[in-house]
Amino acid sequence: MATERATARVDWLVDGSRSGRAIVTAPGRTDVGDAVVRVDAALDGFAGPVPGWFRGLERLGFWWYVICVVVGVGITLAVGPASVVWRVASGVTLGLILAPVSLVLLRALARGRSRADGAASPAQALADAAAHARPVNGEIVMQVRTVLGRDAGRADAVHRMAWRAAGGDASARKELEAAWEAAAPDAAAARAEKVARLQAEIDADKARGQDRGRA
Incomplete structure (x- = not known):
């Protein structure tokens, strides 16, 4: 539909690199970079800065499984009484079990470290950053981009609507809904x-x- 093809992207609506969630920044503010990072981390369960060692672990990705398999094979080769083939197979299995379990435990440890360096909880971190950046749901993102795709000149007004709606303002939510219905009548x-x-x-x-x- 023609009304759905026109979408727009704006710099005050950011996709969190960690959480994958959309974040809207405060109208008229430019000092929002740190707040966006904090909100993004909080949406992923971190109350404060994500520890550097955990970010490094995340960057390993698939290689963390390889490392765990190598460790598992090393352990079973060192202590297993059976044949080499059986010990290698057991080590691979051990490593494949160890990798996801260790990631869960290390994530919990990293989240605990972030609480020590930041807010008392992710919810409190979101509240602390709420004057600068707020999470916003996917429907609002779609409506913002559709409305601005039809009329980019409304960016400031739509920004204010989205910001207020992200803070729970029901009237702003209705205003944005009405703007979207006017911009995309077929979809509405x-x-x-x-x-x-x-x-x-x-x-x-x-x-x-x-x-x-x-x-």
Whole structure:
């Protein structure tokens, strides 16, 4: 649909590199880089800065599994009483078990370290950064980009709407919704039809349940 093809990207709407979540920055502020990093980390469960050693571990990616397999094989070759083939196979299995388990434990340790260096919890970190940057849901992101794709001149007004909506302002959410419906009437109509159909199915299920109750 023509109304859905027009989308826009803006520098005040950032995709978190760690969490993958969208983050909107405060209108009129330029000193938001640190807040974006903090919000991104908090959305991934870190209350403060992500420890450098853990970032290095994450960069290893697949190679962490290789390292764990090598360690596992080394252990079984050193202590296993069976044949070499059996000990190597056991070491590979041990390494493949050790890798994900160790990642879970090390992530928990890193999160604990981040609390020591930052806020008391990820929720508190989000609250501390809320004057500069806030997480925003995917529907708002879609609506912002669609509206601005149709009319880039509304960027400042839409930015304010998105910022307030990210803070839980219901009126701003309705304003953005209305702007999206005007910019993408076909998509809005299709969604309204889908919602109406789902509601009809829910009502029908309730009616059948009531009928069974009376039977």
